[in-house]
Amino acid sequence: MKPGHIALGLAIAIVWGFNFVVADAAVGHLPPFLLVVLRYAVVALLFLPFTRRGGLPWRYIIPVGLLYGVVQFSGLFLGLRLGVSAGVAATLIQSQAAITIVLARLVLKEKFTAVQWAGLTVGAAGLVLIAASGGASAPLLGVLCVLIGAGGWAASNIVLKRAKNVSAWTMTVWQSVAVIPPMLLLSGVFETGQVPAVTGMAPLTILAVLYIALVATGFGNYAWYRLMQQVGPAKGAPFSLLIPVVGIVSGWLVLGERLTGPQILGVVFTLAGLAVIIFAPQLIGVLRRLIRRPAVSAESTESTSA
Template sequence: MKFGNVLLGVLVAVVWGFNFVVADEAVADVPPFLLVALRYLVVAVLFMPFTRRAGLAWKYIVAVGLLYGVVQFSGLFLGLKLGVSAGVSATIIQSQALLTIVLAWFFLDEKFGALQWAGLAISGTGLTVLSVSGGENAPLLGVTCVLIGAAGWACSNIVLRKAGKISPWTMTVWQSVAVIPPMLALSLIFEHGQVGTVTHMRLDTFGALLYIAVLATGLGNYLWYRLIQQEGASKVAPFSLLVPVVGVVAGWIVLDQALSTRQSIGVVVILVGLALIVLAPQLRARFAPRKEPGNEAGNDETTAQPAAVEASTE
């Protein structure tokens, strides 16, 4: 992997990880449902004029918009509003990887190896420890909201898989039209003071909104998709493991959100499990038995195994 792309991968992880701290500050002044609507409104205004829909089916736009935009970010921002710290939120939301594996196995009949299931079990254990840890940084109701957000993200991954080859950037921008109306409706029903919140928004809150929309969504997604195109998903995916680490460290430094011993253990266990899931294809390829010289044509079992490894890596 090129050194410049390694730096870009780290940059994306830092931008996304710090986004949890920024969002934590933003929900102190902006109600969570309204914040989601404003986030996608900024994305639509800035990027939609320069992004053609290019035949992307509306059924996928609406489905991903509702699951990824509405459910995920409503759950995340509501969890932050209810007191879940930036670091804990950044870690819990990554449980979408675990839920995606289970959903893909059930609905898409995708096969996963023993390493990935072991990683799933390990991360699930860490998530359980973190969820029941309690304390001011992980109230149960807030943790539940973030978990619901993670479930929405996981379901959107299944929809994207069903959609086939589509432009991720086009989906990122155009799902705004499916997110803004329901989020405004939810805000009008469950929140109040929307006009005053917008017209009297503080400069730092407005800056946080721009960070969430422009940097975390615009720059972050663009660089991520570009890296995947240049280097491949298997090489780029491990950088996502840095996101909760950055979220935990940034929350500690900027917001003074220290974790309890039990919460710290939960975070570490989750990251170990996620690392095992993400790196499973590389580990299988590295430790798989190699073909012995001279057996290429005479040993069906030997020749079949590398093909299976290659397929699982893809």
Template sequence: MSARDILLALFVVVIWGLNFVAIKWGVEEMPPLLLTALRYLAAAFPAVLLVKPPKVALPVLLVYGLAVGVLQFGLLFSAVHLGMPAGLSSLVMQVQAFFTIALAVLFLGERPGVPQLAGAVIAFAGIGVIALERLEGAALVPLLMTVGAAFFWGVSNIATKKAGKVDMFAFVVWGSLVPPLPLLALSLLLEGPDAMMAGLTHMSLRTVGSIAFLGYCATLMGYGLWSYLLGRYPASVVAPFSLLVPIVGMASAVAILGEPLSLIEVLGSGLVFAGLLLNVFGPRMLRRLAPAQ
């Protein structure tokens, strides 16, 4: 990769890491489902007026929009609202890689390698360690919701694969049109009109900034630059940069939000990160060792 593109990849990593701080700030003042809806409204407009629709089947676009917007981020924002630490959620969300592998086996006929299976076992063992400290319902539920959000991230990845070779920036922009209406309906049903009205009428500048950052920076800029990098380089070169996202997420949560990390959470996080490392670099190591055998 060129020096400029390495800097672009690191820029995306910082944006996606800070994304979790913005989520935390947003859900402190606004109902999480309403906040998620506003995120996607910001991502969709005015971009849909400037970007041509992607050449993709409508069902694929609908599945992507519902999976990533309504289910993935609806669950994640709600989990953070219920007490899931922003930094820890940035790490737990990365188990999407293993859900993606499992779903690819079921729906795409792909076969995972030994390093990927071993990485999944190690990473989910880490989730289990983290869960040990959250066995009380009030703390365990947000963790399980975050794992569920990671699962639906995997679903959206499969939808993206089904889309084939399309303009991914256009795919993200037009996919952002799908979540707002279902999310607004869910917010009205689950959070109530009073909470929605209070959230809209008492928005602080920090909340407005959070929505703008989530919609324009984390969604459009982040995915736009990431798609550009994937278009120029093999996925094996670009993908490892995503391992830095939870590092930035956890560091920024500690530095900006003052979130503590217990020893058990550190140990569990270490296992999750080790599993992710094995998933990304394990196949490459096996290929290098193969000629020597």
């Protein structure tokens, strides 16, 4: 993996990880489904008039919008509504990395080495530690809803890879057409007080919506789509393991939240697992050299004795 791809993956993790701190502030003043509508509405209003669809087929726009925008966020927010804590939900949604890799193996026949599987296992263990450390409830039905959301995100990664050379920016902007109508419907069915919530937004809430729309959605989605296209779902998806780590650290730095021992250990496991996945080729090369070296030394000793 090239340094530019690693930098892009890290930037996505930082932007989306910090987004949990911003979203926490926004959800205190806006219904969550409505917040999804606003994030895509801002993108559509600012960029749709200036972004031509060009040759981007609807057969890619609609599935990505529905899977990534609607299924993911509906599952995530329904899980929150059913009692899953924000920290646990933020961690569970990253199971999309493992689901993506399985789908990439089954659908796209992408390769994933034993060393990378080991790294994924270590990273997943870190996420489990983080999820279990909060002490908040995680009801089964709510957990299943969040996992469905993770499945939607994972499936959208496969669609993005199949789309190949389509413009990542065009996809970022035009998927709002597929996201806004169903999310408006969900907001209308499950939420109330949308009009006063929007008209009474405080300046900090407006800034939070703009960050979520322009930075997390505009830049974040665009960068994610490019990463999926350039390195593939199996190699790109594990970067999402860093998102809850950044979220926890951001909460500590910005909100003064204390880090527990299991959380610190989970962060270490997650970082170690991601490092193994990213640098798997180099690690495999080192292991092969270490294995060959004793064999070469033994042959040299035998030759000398002869």
